[in-house]
Amino acid sequence: MSTIVILTGAGISAESGLETFRAETGLWAQHRVEDVATPEGFARDPALVVAFYNKRRSQAAAALPNAAHYALARLEAEHSGDVLIVTQNVDDLHERSGTKNLIHMHGALNSALCGACDHRWPAPAVMAANAPCPSCGAPTARPDIVWFGEMPYHMDQIFETLSRADIFVAIGTSGNVYPAAGFVAEAARAGAETLEINLEPSSVGSQFDDALLGPATQTVPAWVDSILKRT
Template identity: 55%
Template sequence: MKVFILTGAGISAESGLGTFRDKEGLWARFDPMKLATPEAFERDPEKVLAFYNMRRQNLLAASPNAAHRALARLEAGLKERGGSLFLCTQNIDDLHERAGSQEVTHMHGELLKVRCIACEAVTSWQDDVDVDTPCPSCRRTGVLRPHVVWFGEMPLFMEAIYDALLEADLFVAIGTSGSVYPAAGFVAEARAAGIRTCEINLEPSDNARLFDEGRFGPASVTVPEWVERLLA
């Protein structure tokens, strides 16, 4: 069996990382147009870098939860049975990797990396960044930005993602709002290809009606239960 899983902010919420689009989410407290666009970075790089410094330190203090660990078990279990898991995440955290997942596709980039807008080098990074921080590759200053996809930018690895989606036997969305495209359109692509679909979420998403099956409740409970059932 080939399983394609899309994860969103809901899978990391129980690890203490905020979601984005609910009434208490990150974008309810901060204006994304002032913090998460190329224009915002060009206009006020210090403010944008400070925001991502805060998020980076928050991530470093967090730990994977039972849902992350369950998906790592699923990856190993499917491999043992001759199957595969394509784990695609909208999240910029590294909790899947810390939980033991071996292959994770980050379509929105990674918070623990920085990218140079001058030489385009991508570097693993856990410290704070400011406009005086030199690029480790070209040594220029004022050129480092978070290696994340901002509003108005194209998600990463889209060709590989669509190829894996259309080869899957099962598409599962976990902890997603169903409102952020192109990821919100994956379920429709799967249905059009005759692929079975399942949503696992705290509550039904914006596109819940498109899924063949829905399982609702905290990710740390619903995801391990679903994984054990699938592997059984």
């Protein structure tokens, strides 16, 4: 039974209407990274940061999973081996499509985090700056998002699974953000077959064994069909 590890990025949710970061009209063209996606930016202006993620939370709640999300959920349900999806996305479209074995390495919009005691709880639709933690009471609530300069979540579990992966696939990723951009090299060292599915080759596209180029809603279901026929 083969182990499949899948990394997903903003490209898989773009066809559900969610903005990517690095497109010409993407989120980083509209906002300075330093202002809304760093601990320092949050310390300077928590109201700006909270408002940014409130808007993104609202947009994500209105979006619907697309054919690529549903195809990956079907792969997990029907594949005879293990399937782990590691997402860089902070939306919940994978969960809403039925995926169970999922790691949000960059956090989640629907979660809040206490900066004082690390308590987590479901984020309200509209968070307030300096909101109190329901556990310790400190006015240090923040979006449960991994910002630049912070360590992504569950890295030990991710690298352990990559070390025994038979297939590694990256879907809709830019290849610009580490450590996720290094996953293909980790999987290759373990002897995994590697595939990139994207609109165009990523920054690390040359490291993959093969590529499927095109919209995720078309390429991902076709790839899933091919895998399920093999297993």
